Amino acid sequence: GAGVSQSPSNKVTEKGKDVELRCDPISGHTALYWYRQRLGQGLEFLIYFQGNSAPDKSGLPSDRFSAERTGESVSTLTIQRTQQEDSAVYLCASSLFWGQLSYEQYFGPGTRLTVT
Amino acid sequence: QQQVKQSPQSLIVQKGGISIINCAYENTAFDYFPWYQQFPGKGPALLIAIRPDVSEKKEGRFTISFNKSAKQFSLHIMDSQPGDSATYFCAAPLGNTDKLIFGTGTRLQVFP
Numbered sequence: 565g566a567g568v569s570q571s572p573s574n575k576v577t578e579k580g581k582d583v584e585l586r587c588d589p590i591s592g593h594t595a596l597y598w599y600r601q602r603l604g605q606g607l608e609f610l611i612y613f614q615g616n617s618a619p620d621k622s623g624l625p626s627d628r629f630s631a632e633r634t635g636e637s638v639s640t641l642t643i644q645r646t647q648q649e650d651s652a653v654y655l656c657a658s659s660l661f662w663g664q665l666s667y668e669q670y671f672g673p674g675t676r677l678t679v680t
Numbered sequence: 681q682q683q684v685k686q687s688p689q690s691l692i693v694q695k696g697g698i699s700i701i702n703c704a705y706e707n708t709a710f711d712y713f714p715w716y717q718q719f720p721g722k723g724p725a726l727l728i729a730i731r732p733d734v735s736e737k738k739e740g741r742f743t744i745s746f747n748k749s750a751k752q753f754s755l756h757i758m759d760s761q762p763g764d765s766a767t768y769f770c771a772a773p774l775g776n777t778d779k780l781i782f783g784t785g786t787r788l789q790v791f792p
Contacts (some may be wrong), residue, residue, distance in 0.1 A: 568723070599782075606784040607724070607769065620779065655723050668714065669780065671723030 566590070568672035570656050576678045577646055585641045585675045589658030594636050597669060599655040600625075607655065613639060646679045653677070684772050686783030693790050699757040701786045703770035706751065713746065714780070715755045716769040724769060728755070760790045 569588045577583050589596050598610040609623040613633040624630070628646075633639040643650055653676050657669040685704045693699045705713075714729035730737040730744040730753065737744045743756040757764055767787050771780040 607782040609779070609781070612779055657723075668726050668729065671716075671725065673721075673723050 568656055568658055568670050570654075570672040570675050572675060573673065574676045574678075576680060579648060579679055580645055582642065582644045583646055583677065585643075585654050585677070587639045587641070587656030587658075587672060589637070589639070589656070590670055592636075593658035593660055593670070595659045595669075596633055596639050597657045597659075598631055598639070598641050599657065601653045601655055601674070603652070610641070610654075643677075646677075648679045651677055651679045684770060684781050684783040686770050686786060688786060689784070690787045691789070693760045693788065695760065695762060695790055695792045697760050697790075699755075699760045699764065699788055699790070701755045701768055701770070701788070702752065703754065703772070703783050704750075704752045705772035705781075708773045711748075712773055713744065713753050714771050715742075715744065716771065716782075718767045718769065718785075727768070757788075760788075762790045762792055764788060765790050 568590055571586045575583055594615045596613045599607045600610055601607055611624055611631045612620040628644045631639060631641045641654060653674040655671055655674045657671045659669045687702050691699055712729065712731050715727045716724035717727040718724040728737065728739050728742045728744055730746055735746050741758045744753060745756065746753040755768060765788055767785045769785050770783040774781045
């Protein structure tokens with residue numbers, strides 16, 4: 565079946581502009597995560613959605629970052645007034661959630677954001 | 681800030697050799713420890729995971745060894761192949777949540 569998809573695959577933007585990144589999770593996956601990965605670095609947690617619960621925004625680095633999710637489907641990550649330090653690959657992952665826990669996360673290919 | 685400490689940062693192995701990557705975690709309420717494999721330009725993909733009612737899990741050439749008392753777990757790649765060259769991430773649940781905290785990654789290079 566289809567995996568996690570993200571768009572665009574690459575985005576080049578000028579400093580100060582807003583960008584919107586999209587994630588389509590695997591159908592039926594109720595949990596959705598956004599991560600940031602700077603070049604050669606590990607995965608930095610940004611935000612977590614689970615069903616109708618309030619999202620866990622504890623990883624968002626500043627109020628320029630926000631994310632929304634429509635039900636259990638598409639999510640968008642918005643970065644306002646982009647800065648050069650926002651340049652990174654933004655990864656989305658989804659997982660099934662059963663009982664009280666979600667486990668295996670399936671990642672999309674990421675969106676490479678370059679702020680010039 | 682809870683961390684997962686991963687080592688080494690990079691690893692060079694001859695084809696056929698054994699690659700070993702180690703991770704140490706802090707307190708967690710949930711025993712679930714996955715390893716992810718990431719090739720350049722791709723998202724990470726789940727490689728192998730352990731829910732340690734056992735101390736070891738093996739899938740083909742890949743083995744996770746788990747030491748609960750030491751809060752450590754490791755990935756062993758037997759008979760390493762050039763196609764195994766990738767970055768490997770370990771992860772552990774954060775505190776009493778099921779949210780994963782990832783290690784900083786190990787870049788493995790396997791030379792023929």
